Amino acid sequence: MRRVEDTMIVRAAPQEYICGQGCWNLLEHHLERRGISSALVVRGGRSWEAAKGYFPDFKRLELQFYRYGGECTYAERDVIASEVTRLGLQAIIAVGGGKVSDSAKAAAALLRIPVIILPTLAATCSAWSSLSVMYDEAGTMVGFEVFPGSNALVLLDPRVILDSPPELLVAGIGDTLAKWYEADAIISHLSSPSEEIALAHYAARRCRDNLMAHSAEALAAQESGELKDAFVRVVETNILTAGLVGGFGEDYGRTAGAHSIHDALTILPETHRLLHGSKVAYGVLVQLVLEGKLEEIGRLLPFYEEIGLPATLKDMGLSGLTREGRLSVAARAVEPSASIHRMEGTFDAVKVADAMEELESLVSALRARETAAACR
Structure with missing residues (x-):
């Protein structure tokens, strides 16, 4: 009760x-x-x-x-x-x-x-x-x-x-993809989710599944100016289905680690030119490092690269961010009110900064492996 x-x-x-x-x-x-x-x-x-x-x-x-x-x-x-x-x-x-x-x-x-x-x-x-x-x-x-x-x-x-800029749809895909990874990080640890939370979890999964299945075709349709079903489905996923996650799940379906990383990045003036969803997409990967889900990063990376989402600080033009700078961002990400604390575990600035650095190395290694395989 x-x-x-x-x-x-x-x-x-x-x-x-x-x-x-x-x-x-x-x-x-x-x-x-x-x-x-x-x-x-x-x-x-x-x-x-x-x-x-x-x-x-x-x-x-x-x-x-x-x-x-x-x-x-x-x-x-x-x-x-x-x-x-x-x-x-x-x-x-x-x-x-x-x-x-x-x-x-x-x-x-x-x-x-x-x-x-x-x-x-x-x-x-x-x-x-x-x-x-x-x-x-x-x-x-x-x-x-x-x-x-x-x-x-x-x-x-x-x-x-x-008629909108394609990069804004890409950013929306990044923001909406996070619905699954953030909601799942919170909800999957509940022993008996309420019906509202279960509906939020379902909507979050549908966000991921729709986007993974239809994003490339939707972006191609936008480039050609054709109003295709895949395009409409991605647009509604970004607006309707994504909205249902927080609408039903409240704090269980809103934000977790990925958005904490986004919010923290906004303390850097050089990130203000970056789109919200791009920073959130990067935050998803940092969150996955914190959760120890490195294989999932390997599965997501080809999708990120296919549609143009950033996977590293370098991709966002932030390769010059020092260890001190990363610690400053990480400290903002783990403030007491930050949504990262809705996830299982405890998080401090050092742990988040380490995860950011580990992500750079992991993505670099995955890309090098992919390049080597393509050259064989």
Whole structure:
């Protein structure tokens, strides 16, 4: 029997979700269904330029537009909320990637008004989840906010995502692949997982299986501009299936070692140019070293190389990071509040720094072996 203090809160899904080519054209209809007559459209910069041709004309409802400042900070949340209040609007519509969505969700939660998400990227599950990852002005991750209300509506048009930069889809694959490795590291040690946690574990496994099976074909389809089933499946895996992991599993299905490594890397200014999912993908491999699952790294490495995910510090342009620098990153990764501590075992900065160094040597050896085999 679970105690009250152990009770999980399931935030499985948005209130409504539609995936289909042209579904953005339904936006005005769905706002009217909700009694919404005015909204602030929070948009990005480059993502808006690519997606604005898909944004529908409104005939009856009032829209105001706001370009977000480029980072999901508490200050940005407050500016968006102030705009909504100043203009007397009833809802927020986010059109963009994860940081646009997270900024809009945070502002909507502050005002307790509906938020509607129109994703232009499939780089994270932000469009699905009822939380926002918060950063400071320098781009360092400072925490996350979980909200009591779900997103009111998500309209996912895969044609819009098809026009996004392929490297952002690759990053989304890296971030979503981590769902399995992080959730499994936490859940596999439970003697009797609840039904919610079991569903999170299943969704996490499906993330891995879908991505391993369809990512290469999806990226080829994107390169050729063809809207194929493999592409749609990967996009929905990155947004819907990935969102279900944390939605059902809460802390058991959110983050563990891989995201702790990501968060720690953000203390290095030179990593701010790197995509979230790329750093998480690297973190997966560091986590596997910490778990002693070196054979799994050997199985993953060909997949990483096929789609362009980084496996080492060198791959990320960080080969000059000293032992002292690695220890600084590792110290951030094992702070008391870090999600790495959801895994079995105890972790300190030396252990994590050693794992980072071991990964460099292991990947180098695996690549040398692969090269030698190809030359025979």
